[in-house]
Structures are given as structure tokens and as C-alpha cells.
Amino acid sequence: MKKINKLALFANKSNQRLFTTISVIVVLYVLMTILDGTGNLSSLMKGLLVPVCAYSLVAVGLNLCVGYLGELSLGHAGFMCVGAFTSAFFSKAFVGVIPDVPRFILSLLIGTALAALFGFLIAIPVLRLSGDYLAIVTLAFGEIIKNVINVLYVGVDSKGVHFSMKDMMSLGMEPGGKIIINGAQGITGTPRQSTFTISVILLLLAIVITFNFVNSRTGRAVKAIRDNQIAAETVGLPITKYKLIAFTLSAAIAGVGGVLYAHNISSLTATTNTFGYNMSIMILVYVVLGGIGSFSGSIIAATILTLLPEMLRGLSNYRMLIYSVVLIMLMLFNWAPGILKWREAHGIKNFKSILKSKNTKEVQ
Amino acid sequence: MSLLEVTNLGISFGGLRAVDEFNISIDKGQLYGLIGPNGAGKTTVFNMLTGIYKPTDGKIFLDGVDITGKRTADINKAGIARTFQNIRLFGDQSVLDNVKIGLHNSFEYSTATGIFRLPKYFATEKKMDERALEILSVFGLDKDADVLASNLPYGKQRQLEIARALATNPKLLLLDEPAAGMNPNETKDLMNTIALIRKEFDVTILLIEHDMKLVSGICEKLTVLNFGRVLSQGETSTVLNDPEVIKAYLGE
Numbered sequence: 001m002k003k004i005n006k007l008a009l010f011a012n013k014s015n016q017r018l019f020t021t022i023s024v025i026v027v028l029y030v031l032m033t034i035l036d037g038t039g040n041l042s043s044l045m046k047g048l049l050v051p052v053c054a055y056s057l058v059a060v061g062l063n064l065c066v067g068y069l070g071e072l073s074l075g076h077a078g079f080m081c082v083g084a085f086t087s088a089f090f091s092k093a094f095v096g097v098i099p100d101v102p103r104f105i106l107s108l109l110i111g112t113a114l115a116a117l118f119g120f121l122i123a124i125p126v127l128r129l130s131g132d133y134l135a136i137v138t139l140a141f142g143e144i145i146k147n148v149i150n151v152l153y154v155g156v157d158s159k160g161v162h163f164s165m166k167d168m169m170s171l172g173m174e175p176g177g178k179i180i181i182n183g184a185q186g187i188t189g190t191p192r193q194s195t196f197t198i199s200v201i202l203l204l205l206a207i208v209i210t211f212n213f214v215n216s217r218t219g220r221a222v223k224a225i226r227d228n229q230i231a232a233e234t235v236g237l238p239i240t241k242y243k244l245i246a247f248t249l250s251a252a253i254a255g256v257g258g259v260l261y262a263h264n265i266s267s268l269t270a271t272t273n274t275f276g277y278n279m280s281i282m283i284l285v286y287v288v289l290g291g292i293g294s295f296s297g298s299i300i301a302a303t304i305l306t307l308l309p310e311m312l313r314g315l316s317n318y319r320m321l322i323y324s325v326v327l328i329m330l331m332l333f334n335w336a337p338g339i340l341k342w343r344e345a346h347g348i349k350n351f352k353s354i355l356k357s358k359n360t361k362e363v364q
Numbered sequence: 365m366s367l368l369e370v371t372n373l374g375i376s377f378g379g380l381r382a383v384d385e386f387n388i389s390i391d392k393g394q395l396y397g398l399i400g401p402n403g404a405g406k407t408t409v410f411n412m413l414t415g416i417y418k419p420t421d422g423k424i425f426l427d428g429v430d431i432t433g434k435r436t437a438d439i440n441k442a443g444i445a446r447t448f449q450n451i452r453l454f455g456d457q458s459v460l461d462n463v464k465i466g467l468h469n470s471f472e473y474s475t476a477t478g479i480f481r482l483p484k485y486f487a488t489e490k491k492m493d494e495r496a497l498e499i500l501s502v503f504g505l506d507k508d509a510d511v512l513a514s515n516l517p518y519g520k521q522r523q524l525e526i527a528r529a530l531a532t533n534p535k536l537l538l539l540d541e542p543a544a545g546m547n548p549n550e551t552k553d554l555m556n557t558i559a560l561i562r563k564e565f566d567v568t569i570l571l572i573e574h575d576m577k578l579v580s581g582i583c584e585k586l587t588v589l590n591f592g593r594v595l596s597q598g599e600t601s602t603v604l605n606d607p608e609v610i611k612a613y614l615g616e
Contacts, residue, residue, distance in 0.1 A: 209479050217478055234436055234529075
């Protein structure tokens with residue numbers, strides 16, 4: 001009985017970490033809102049609040065895939081893209097038809113569901129691969145999504161929905177019809193409904209869901225498959241099922257990030273920087289820098305690395321140079337063995353080393 | 365009727381015949397030993413019994429049910445659990461969680477129940493904790509419940525692997541060199557543990573072992589493999605005195 005009490009305490013320790021993450025986000029949210037209310041927030045910073053949350057969401061989704069499923073995906077910008085375009089499509093198509101709030105909720109659900117559906121469909125063939133092969137195939141998937149959207153023309157008039165992959169003319173629209181997706185120019189005039197408050201709520205929700213997921217029966221099975229697939233099979237775990245569940249959830253969360261992103265800008269286009277491999281790799285950088293398996297780390301990294309280039313804007317041409325140097329320094333500080341040793345000697349710890357030292361103590 | 369009935373089991377890797385015409389019949393409750401020189405095909409037999417390799421010929425029946433060529437996870441559900449020669453634990457998870465993963469199919473709640481932490485989540489997790497601790501206490505591992513599995517000392521890792529296998533509630537437990545890398549004292553402890561789990565969990569055991577003291581001490585029947593073929597089979601004392609076995613494996 002005493003043992004069980006101790007275990008309850010252990011479970012509370014990880015609950016405490018979740019609580020800390022949530023409180024920090026809430027405090028930052030309140031701080032930003034106050035700064036904004038008193039007019040102390042630059043318009044630049046104000047414009048970054050929603051993107052920071054959107055990228056954090058995608059990073060949390062990818063971290064679920066990389067850190068817990070143990071598979072490297074380079075296509076998460078693709079899932080973000082699916083979420084962004086499907087939700088923006090819905091919002092634009094139904095402007096004035098459905099009232100604002102229910103329309104946004106519906107478009108959020110549609111964006112998330114379609115990103116999840118794509119995740120599920122992609123996962124069926126892709127999860128037969130692993131390691132480098134899986135990374136390359138997911139990379140290709142992200143590019144396919146981006147390129148298909150770039151040649152997609154969709155419009156609505158009184159006769160219904162028109163669709164073409166050639167050009168706007170071939171839609172054969174009636175005068176007065178509404179063009180929704182205009183090829184490489186994407187979707188313009190999406191209602192800007194992603195407020196900072198909604199973004200923070202969705203981010204918190206995603207953190208709680210992923211946290212609960214990885215600490216549940218399903219999450220344990222996913223981690224077991226990551227740690228040792230053969231052993232997982234011999235204790236009776238259906239491998240494919242759990243890989244599919246984890247990958248689909250990961251894609252769905254990336255899709256939510258996409259929905260937020262799409263409803264924050266007036267002109268949504270699918271370029272290399274917004275939804276291509278550049279973005280996929282950026283998100284991977286957030287995950288690796290923040291610590292694989294640490295959701296709070298992903299959010300911190302996404303925040304710093306989104307704000308940094310904007311803060312350095314004054315340095316004009318040297319901006320990306322300094323950005324890269326800072327990135328290299330941060331990576332070294334977080335992961336280089338020599339620096340880890342130095343930090344241990346000086347008592348500067350990060351999340352992972354704290355975890356490790358605790359566990360070794362318990363063994364002795 | 366015997367619990368495990370294997371007839372004419374064989375497997376080829378390309379041109380290599382790794383195991384050929386392997387027959388074995390294990391009664392319920394028996395403690396059966398599989399011995400032989402390195403490379404004789406003992407672990408290959410285990411891999412075929414658990415579905416990791418698909419046998420080229422032959423049939424495997426567990427409790428009268430044909431499990432030949434089934435998937436590993438389904439074979440575990442049918443009632444075979446195993447340990448590995450090179451330990452395969454879920455290293456990044458706690459000792460308790462390793463056993464709870466073994467309990468995965470005995471205690472169920474849906475993914476959604478887990479994500480939204482519905483009442484069933486708490487009730488089932490509590491039951492799982494209790495059952496897992498019960499199993500761990502048989503091995504004296506309950507004090508290490510919240511240690512990471514990879515941080516356990518070697519001997520305890522082997523025991524945890526057995527505990528995890530037993531958590532799946534098997535009819536037949538396959539142990540692949542459970543005493544490998546253990547000193548004589550640890551081996552003695554292991555012999556006691558095996559005797560204990562046989563009684564506590566009502567399980568039939570087939571084990572691969574090189575430690576002759578352990579084999580002659582606890583196994584009731586033996587099969588000797590050499591170059592993928594059965595060299596001798598029967599009561600332990602008879603097999604160990606078989607001149608063929610002495611020549612091929614034990615040494616004169």
C-alpha cells in the first residue's frame with residue numbers, strides 16, 4: 001500500500017511538469033495581453049503572437065512523431081498545409097452564409113480532420129518503412145501537397161463548384177462567381193479569425209491531449225514499439241495499429257497549427273518557405289533544439305526561433321548570418337557532450353539532464 | 365494431451381538448412397530444456413515458435429490449436445511468451461511500465477478514454493498498477509518500480525524481462541539463456557525463481573541454457589540440438605548420459 005502511494009507521487013511528478021508548462025504559457029499570455037492593452041507591444045511583436053502559437057502546435061505534433069513514435073517525418077509542413085488550405089477554403093466559401101463563430105469552429109474541425117485523414121492515408125504505406133526511408137518519403141509527400149495546391153483552381157458560382165488544374169479560364173465561371181483557390185496565388189481574403197486567445201487555448205489543449213496520450217495505455221504501447229519493436233510484438237502489441245494512431249494524431253495537431261496560420265494572414269500561398277521542405281526542416285529544428293520528447297522544449301524553441309529573425313531585422317543583411325550562428329550556439333549548448341559536462345560541473349541543467357540524474361540517483 | 369506439439373519443423377535461409385525435422389512434445393506443467401552447441405539452431409527454434417521467423421515446413425500446435433505462421437502478437441495472445449538472449453527491455457520506460465505493457469491485452473480502455481482521462485482510465489490504471497506490482501514483488505523488483513529499465517543492473521534486467529513475459533499471462537514461457545552472464549550465486553537464485561514462478565503462475569517452461577548445473581538441476585526433460593537436428597531427446601538423466609550427446613556437446 002505504501003508502494004502505491006509512492007507511485008501516485010511519481011505520477012504526480014510528471015503531472016507537475018505539465019502544470020508548470022501550462023502555468024508558464026498562461027502567465028506569458030496574460031503578460032502579452034496586458035502589454036498589448038496598455039499599448040506597449042510593437043506591431044511587429046503583435047503580428048508574431050499567432051504564428052508563434054501555430055508553429056508551436058506543429059512542433060508539438062512533430063515531437064509526438066519523432067520523440068514518441070520514434071520516426072523522423074520531414075513532411076509535417078504538408079499536414080500543416082492540408083489543415084491551412086482546407087479550413088481557409090471552407091471559411092472563404094461560407095463567408096456570409098454561416099455566422100462567424102460557428103464557421104470558424106467548423107473550419108477548425110474540418111482542417112484538423114482532413115490533416116488527420118491525410119496523415120492516416122500517408123501512414124499506411126509510409127510506416128512500412130523506417131528511418132531514412134521514411135524521412136525521404138514524407139519529404140516527398142510534403143512537396144507533392146505543396147505543388148498540387150499551386151496548380152489548383154477552384155471557384156463557386158450559381159451552378160456549383162468548378163475545379164481545374166490548368167488555369168483560371170478553364171474554370172468556365174459565370175460572371176459574379178467567386179474564385180476560392182487561385183493557383184499559385186492561393187487563397188486571398190480568408191477571414192482573419194485566429195486571435196491570440198484562441199491560439200493559446202488550442203495550444204494548451206494540444207499539450208494536454210498529447211501529454212495524456214503519451215501517458216496512457218496507448219501511449220505506453222507506442223513508446224514500447226519505439227524502444228524495441230520485436231519485444232513489443234512478443235508481448236502481443238499490434239504494431240501497425242499503434243503506429244497509425246500516433247502518426248494520425250501527430251498529423252492532426254500539425255493540421256490545427258495550419259488552421260491557425262491560415263486564419264491569421266490575408267493571402268495564403270503554398271511556397272517553399274510557408275509549407276515546403278524549408279518549413280518542415282524548420283519545425284524539425286524546433287523539435288531537436290527543444291529536446292526530442294519534450295513538448296515544452298518544442299514550444300520554447302519555436303518561440304525563440306520565430307521571434308529571433310524578426311528581432312534581428314534591424315541588422316538587415318547580417319540577419320540570417322547571426323541567426324545561423326545563434327542556432328549553432330544553441331544546439332551546442334543543448335547537446336554537445338563537452339558543454340554538457342561543463343554545465344553539470346556548474347549546475348546548469350536542462351530538462352533532460354535533470355531527468356537523467358534523478359533516475360541514476362534512484363538506482364544507487 | 366500435450367501443451368506444445370511440434371512436428372517436422374524446419375527452416376531454410378537461402379541454401380542453409382538452419383533447423384530440420386524438429387519434433388518436440390511438451391506436457392502441461394513441464395520444465396523442458398533445449399540444449400546444444402552454439403549455432404545448433406536453438407534460438408531459431410524459439411524464433412519460429414514465436415512467429416518472428418516463419419517456418420519453411422512443419423506444424424506447431426499450442427493446446428491443440430494450429431499456430432504455425434501466425435503473427436508474433438497473435439501467438440502471444442494464443443499463449444506463448446518469451447525472453448531474449450540479448451535482453452530486449454523497453455529501456456526508456458520505468459520498470460513498472462515495462463510490466464504494464466505486458467498487461468496491455470489483459471486490461472483495456474480506448475485511446476479516447478486515455479486522452480480525455482475518463483473515470484475508466486483511473487480505475488483501469490489503478491488495477492494495472494496493483495497487478496504489475498504483484499508480479500514485480502515475486503521477483504523482489506517492486507522496490508525498483510519507478511526506476512528506468514535501462515538503469516537496472518544486469519541480473520535484475522533479466523528478471524524484469526521474465527516478469528514482463530509473465531504479465532501477458534502465457535501458457536508456455538520460453539526462456540532464452542536466462543543464466544547467461546550470471547555468477548554461480550545469481551544462477552542459484554534464478555533456479556529458485558524459476559521454480560517459484562512455475563508454481564505461482566501455473567506456467568509450462570521451455571528454456572535454452574548452457575549452464576549444465578541449472579539444466580540438470582531443474583529440467584525434467586531435454587532435447588539436444590546439433591547442426592539443426594535433434595541429437596537426443598528424453599528424460600534429463602538419460603539424455604545427459606547419452607554417448608552421442610557427450611561426444612557432440614558435453615565433452616568426454
